[in-house]
Amino acid sequence: MLVKRFIVAATIFATVLVGGLSVAGAQSERRAVRVWMTTGDQKNLLTEQPSSALMAPVAGAPTVTIDPSASYQPIEGFGASITDSSAHVLAASPHRDQIMRDLFDPEQGLGLSYLRQPIGASDFVAGPQYTYDDMPPGKTDYPQQHFSIAHDEAQILPLLGEAKRLNPNLQIVATPWSPPAWMKTNDSLIGGRLIDTPAIYHSYALYLVKFIEAYRSQGVTVNAITVQNEPQNRTPSGYPGTDMSAAQEEKVIEALGPMLQAAGLRTKILAYDHNWSEHPNDVANTPPDETQDTNDYPQEVLSSPAARWVYGTAYHCYFGDPSAQSTLHDQFPTKAIYFTECTGSLSSNPATTFSDTLHWHTRFLTVGAVRNWARTVITWNLALDPSGGPHNGGCGTCFGVVTIDPQTGQATPTADYYVLGHVTRFVKPGAVRIGSNVAGNIWNVAFRNPDGSIVLLANDDDWGTGSQTFNVRLGAREFSYNLPAGAVATF
Template sequence: MRTTTRQWRRTALAAATTLIATLPVLPAATPASAGTALSKASVWITNPSTKTYLSQQSPVTWKTGSAPAGSTITVDTTRKYQSMTGFGASFTDSSAWLVGTKLSASQRNALMRDLFSRRDGIGLSFLRQPMAATDFTASGNYSYDDMPAGQADPTLAHFTIHHDQSYTIPLLKQAQKINPQLTLMATPWSPPGWMKAGDSMNGGRLEPAAYQPYADYFAKFLKAYAAAGVPVRYVTPQNEPLNNTSSYPSMGLTADEAKSFINDYLAPTLRKQGLSTGILGYDHNWDVTSYPESLYTDAASAKNATGTAWHCYAGDVSAQTVVHNDYPDKPAFQSECSGGSWEGGEQGAFAGVMDNVINGPRNWAQSIIRWNIALDGSSGPTNNGCQGCRPVVTVSPTTNGTWTYTPTAD
């Protein structure tokens, strides 16, 4: 039996997307004062302090001229900013395991409708999918080409996405069916251990001899997912390339190494395999703008890197604007930003997600992607990763069919 009420079904993400969806679209080159018909905008209020969640208010009519006293939204129809690709989160292995195996079919269908339906739910439209194990997996480390210690597979003869076929890919296909406008990107936390010095997925660096096998690994993954009915629009070479830790799957990848991998191996391999998947660079925090910018100062990687993926855990969101101003033709995507216990209670969590949803796009982000879609009551299962991370929903792994929406999903 569900433990949530319908008022919790729509999230702060829906608040932002609902407002955007209801704003009237005026021709960019035609001021409203030139005679464009004015329409009404829907108004919704969320206020955790009063337990008000997306309560519909009376609509307001757009007006021209001087702004009245009080809160106003001013629209300059002569200026355009970026288009939004989508809002969403990630079906980490932990998330997919909980939703895919701990809920009955009817309960899972109800939750997926709530999350992805544009009519009956919040219409999530962007998923960032891990390529194999992360710091949130239900069964420890795994890649798509695991080998016994000391053995390698440079031809990828043992490559398989079998692990994802039981519960992850079915959820992705279901999400895509519910919302055909869904965009997917994919990111590895680590290549197979045999590709790295140290023969481990936890930490280390990519061996020079493994650059081409790793590019082939990406191509095989993209083709396998497409064959399974899950096309991927973007990839990044490495999650958090400046976070090289022995605690969970990770890998150090300097900007120069990233340029070499992208230009000499990944981009040529994708082209040769007939794959049009875009490559996003960096995929790490706001505090190091030199990394993504170095990709754009190089002519080859500027051509091969579609844009920049950003995380929110260090630095300031204005970094996205700095890089945009320097390279305005390179779009920004916020690819990961988790809420957590460090935000405090419900109001702190709501403030955190709304800051992310509002200020990310104000600084040129085309996507806002939270982290885990689902975790259990202990913020797990973890793979030695984040303690206290908040998911969008909490799923009980022991009591069939119960889930609650967290303050991140107010």
């Protein structure tokens, strides 16, 4: 089960639900504005605030004006990843079912609605690294005769099925960290490139199609797929990864698109799946034939013939800033934008990890990425143990949405639980982003739900100790609110 503070919540991010107002100045029945807040000191954790906290407008205060007439992207969902490690710690907990309800039930829990699932091993595995068609050294399997998802049937797929039963609106994007080693230049899951032959591209596309079909046979629909996690991470630290140039990604997509179509699969292909800007470490390791990809990788793919098969582009948070998404959207406005990975990680001062994560992930993900056209916000591991594991290589300071105690099986929410909860509990399937302005230190994003209700997520982007009073205006309605430094609120 979740410890008590998992249920109570107050982030210094405030979420405001303005009920009954579907258009500015509407004179239909109005409900009172309600506000939930989380603060960095954890005294408020998605906690509903008293109505007295809402005040009359303050002259001269920054004003956030919500504009329902300005509509942007549809919102598809928010969530995390049931990695092999997450499945391992969840399956071992005697409170698994309650934890899953708390995370996925849209009525009684957070209502997480989008998962990113590794295709084979990532760095977060509880055992050896694997793919679904591993062969002995020197052996190949171009027709994928040995393909099997038996590994996932033990723990991952039962949890995915449970998540889907709890939230029927749940969607999944799937991502490989590495093709099978026999397809690669170094015969290893770690590093190397895909062998540059038509037969390998065809076999790899077949591998991905077989994965989608195998998951479908287990009742799990894969709504979208990328063909390589972080393709410019050429030297992963002891975990699966592949150096895949834009030119190679295009060849994979050109093989995969027609194969999906022929199989009658409606899975969307997303390009890139890496940072807002190329990390300096990746730039330093760029081979001569990939220099044109630096900071222009998604543009390369979307400008190629492969673009006809590409639905959109996926981004991560580990370098750059979310404005890269708007730059790409302006260049390719018919292609969707997804945000697919950002892990929580221990701060240099562990005592500030909660407040740092709450602030940064709201500012740059649930506000920043969404203001820059993202249809999803996905963090990383759904659940890990207190040491940030198990993991096999890669990150040693990461944490999940919840931390599960191996002795008691109880789950404790991390800051990312509240970051996600400030949107998942209020922004419903079919919502769209609508207009709002950044005012003073108040970074925010607004949504209109299918029932016409308006949601405003606000973050005081002040790393100091001072609070910020600001006004919120929606048509003829206006009020003010005092938000503590670094806090998150949903109205």
